[in-house]
Amino acid sequence: MRIGLLAGELILSELHKFIFEGLPVRGMLVRLTDAWQDILARRAANSETGAYPAPVRQLLGEMAAAGVLMQGNIKFNGALVLQIFGDGPVKLGVVEVQPDFSLRATCTQVGDVAEDATLSQMVNVNNQGRCAITLDPQDRLPGQQPYQGVVPLFGDQGEKLENISEVLEHYMLQSEQLDTVLVLAADDKVAAGLLIQRLPIEGEGNLAGKADSVEREAALGQSEDFSRIAILTKSLKREELLTLDAETIMHRLYWEEPLARFEPLIGETGPRFACRCSRERVGNMIRSLGTEEVESIIAERGQVDVGCDFCGAEYRFDPVDAAGLFTGLSADLSGGSVH
Numbered sequence: 360m361r362i363g364l365l366a367g368e369l370i371l372s373e374l375h376k377f378i379f380e381g382l383p384v385r386g387m388l389v390r391l392t393d394a395w396q397d398i399l400a401r402r403a404a405n406s407e408t409g410a411y412p413a414p415v416r417q418l419l420g421e422m423a424a425a426g427v428l429m430q431g432n433i434k435f436n437g438a439l440v441l442q443i444f445g446d447g448p449v450k451l452g453v454v455e456v457q458p459d460f461s462l463r464a465t466c467t468q469v470g471d472v473a474e475d476a477t478l479s480q481m482v483n484v485n486n487q488g489r490c491a492i493t494l495d496p497q498d499r500l501p502g503q504q505p506y507q508g509v510v511p512l513f514g515d516q517g518e519k520l521e522n523i524s525e526v527l528e529h530y531m532l533q534s535e536q537l538d539t540v541l542v543l544a545a546d547d548k549v550a551a552g553l554l555i556q557r558l559p560i561e562g563e564g565n566l567a568g569k570a571d572s573v574e575r576e577a578a579l580g581q582s583e584d585f586s587r588i589a590i591l592t593k594s595l596k597r598e599e600l601l602t603l604d605a606e607t608i609m610h611r612l613y614w615e616e617p618l619a620r621f622e623p624l625i626g627e628t629g630p631r632f633a634c635r636c637s638r639e640r641v642g643n644m645i646r647s648l649g650t651e652e653v654e655s656i657i658a659e660r661g662q663v664d665v666g667c668d669f670c671g672a673e674y675r676f677d678p679v680d681a682a683g684l685f686t687g688l689s690a691d692l693s694g695g696s697v698h
């Protein structure tokens with residue numbers, strides 16, 4: 360157990376997986392600390408955008424925590440990309456989590472966000488906002504498309520959802536047919552999430568007709584187990600999720616349950632910030648604009664400057680670099696030019 364951290368000591372982000380022994384329920388708890396603060400600090404250092412306003416920070420932090428939980432929940436060798444396409448002042452929110460739990464996140468804001476703005480006031484003003492979950496295989500074959508699921512930001516009664524956790528609960532019920540409870544929270548230090556999922560019971564589909572069977576009674580009992588654990592999970596307050604450590608949260612909620620935990624993922628194996636941008640990728644992106652477009656940018660500004668929204672890195676292509684992109688004579692895409 361890892362307790363009693365000294366004040367000021369770097370707290371590493373962590374992911375805890377657990378099951379309830381003998382019950383068809385599994386869970387995960389994530390606390391993004393250093394990784395989240397890294398993402399916020401890079402944004403704050405961007406002189407064009409400045410720091411995120413509090414409501415945007417909460418949205419992106421909750422998405423980041425959820426992205427890690429969803430990546431941890433699937434057996435899939437590829438990136439999980441969680442996106443919000445907004446029709447309000449927040450146009451886009453993106454979280455990308457790799458299978459090794461390295462992650463990056465960014466939000467694009469096009470208008471003012473009030474200090475007390477709700478989710479719908481940020482991204483679903485005209486009912487056009489939506490959320491997309493993309494699974495992009497690591498070794499994608501030529502022509503193979505990534506899998507994408509899209510969910511609206513509305514509840515069953517047509518009401519606008521105000522919590523990203525509810526949006527994702529809907530998605531998981533739709534896509535995996537699994538009851539899921541998600542609690543998410545984020546502030547300027549921590550982005551955290553707790554997920555509980557009801558596992559399918561073997562042969563459940565065949566039980567419907569056997570009203571008196573022992574199996575059916577067992578299945579009902581197990582569904583009660585999930586309901587009980589779901590209620591415990593929902594009782595967790597945002598404030599508690601942000602301020603309590605993982606041990607305390609799990610003990611407080613599940614001390615009467617048969618909790619079995621796996622080795623926590625922390626540090627090298629845990630969630631951490633990493634950007635995948637490179638000069639080569641930026642070069643490919645510039646090339647895709649076409650000669651004409653790139654020449655007009657150079658005529659106007661003397662060079663092509665591209666900044667990475669995720670990490671803040673600046674890539675500069677002078678006229679010689681830019682010409683090299685199209686002739687294939689570029690001496691060295693991996694470096695070389697003036698920054």
Ligand SMILES: [Zn+2]
Nearest residue numbers: 634636667670
């Ligand atoms: Zn980057």
